[in-house]
Amino acid sequence: xxxxxxxxxxxxxxxxxxxxxxxxxxxxxxxxxxxxxxxxxxxxxxxxxxxxxxxxxxxxxxxxxxxxxxxxxxxxxxxxxxxxxxxxxxxxxxxxxxxxxxxxxxxxxxxx
Amino acid sequence: xxxxxxxxxxxxxxxxxxxxxxxxxxxxxxxxxxxxxxxxxxxxxxxxxxxxxxxxxxxxxxxxxxxxxxxxxxxxxxxxxxxxxxxxxxxxxxxxxxxxxxxxxxxxxxxx
Numbered sequence: 001x002x003x004x005x006x007x008x009x010x011x012x013x014x015x016x017x018x019x020x021x022x023x024x025x026x027x028x029x030x031x032x033x034x035x036x037x038x039x040x041x042x043x044x045x046x047x048x049x050x051x052x053x054x055x056x057x058x059x060x061x062x063x064x065x066x067x068x069x070x071x072x073x074x075x076x077x078x079x080x081x082x083x084x085x086x087x088x089x090x091x092x093x094x095x096x097x098x099x100x101x102x103x104x105x106x107x108x109x110x111x112x
Numbered sequence: 113x114x115x116x117x118x119x120x121x122x123x124x125x126x127x128x129x130x131x132x133x134x135x136x137x138x139x140x141x142x143x144x145x146x147x148x149x150x151x152x153x154x155x156x157x158x159x160x161x162x163x164x165x166x167x168x169x170x171x172x173x174x175x176x177x178x179x180x181x182x183x184x185x186x187x188x189x190x191x192x193x194x195x196x197x198x199x200x201x202x203x204x205x206x207x208x209x210x211x212x213x214x215x216x217x218x219x220x221x222x223x224x
Contacts, residue, residue, distance in 0.1 A: 042202055042217045043215040099157065104153065
């Protein structure tokens with residue numbers, strides 16, 4: 001995960017917005033992803049953004065991409081206790097045999 | 113229902129034994145992947161396969177072996193050469209359209 005970096009922990013109060021940040025290093029990235037992992041389960045795709053986009057919104061989720069700074073963020077509006085999970089950022093690079101490069105994951109704790 | 117099935121969910125192994133983790137998919141996806149997840153280490157790629165009868169080593173292939181005799185199946189064998197096999201193992205697939213990865217629910221392997 002050294003090429004994709006995320007902070008390891010985030011704690012928010014229920015009802016507040018959560019912002020999870022990710023930085024990557026390769027400018028050839030084509031797609032950038034956010035996955036959610038609940039305890040003892042596999043990863044679930046939340047959303048992804050193509051590299052020629054700046055923003056994508058899907059219900060409570062907003063993804064912002066700053067290609068110049070190689071910075072990706074995931075904003076969760078009105079965070080609920082069910083949002084408590086680990087959130088992984090991943091990138092796909094051009095011509096990389098469909099391999100994904102993963103961050104280490106951000107553990108989000110939502111406090112009532 | 114379409115999906116990825118990993119079995120068993122929990123697996124216990126004695127030191128020195130080989131064990132095989134199953135991954136079956138009925139999504140008709142070309143590419144299949146095995147990841148290992150340890151606490152605080154994110155996802156590390158063990159092996160991947162893009163077509164039947166072909167597979168490549170990932171970043172941590174030592175002590176593991178795979179086969180891809182059928183499109184639907186990509187079993188992972190953890191051999192006695194793997195010195196620290198206790199971990200959570202995730203299988204994933206990627207369709208031909210090459211966008212997101214889909215994950216199974218994982219197998220937790222414990223060496224006793």
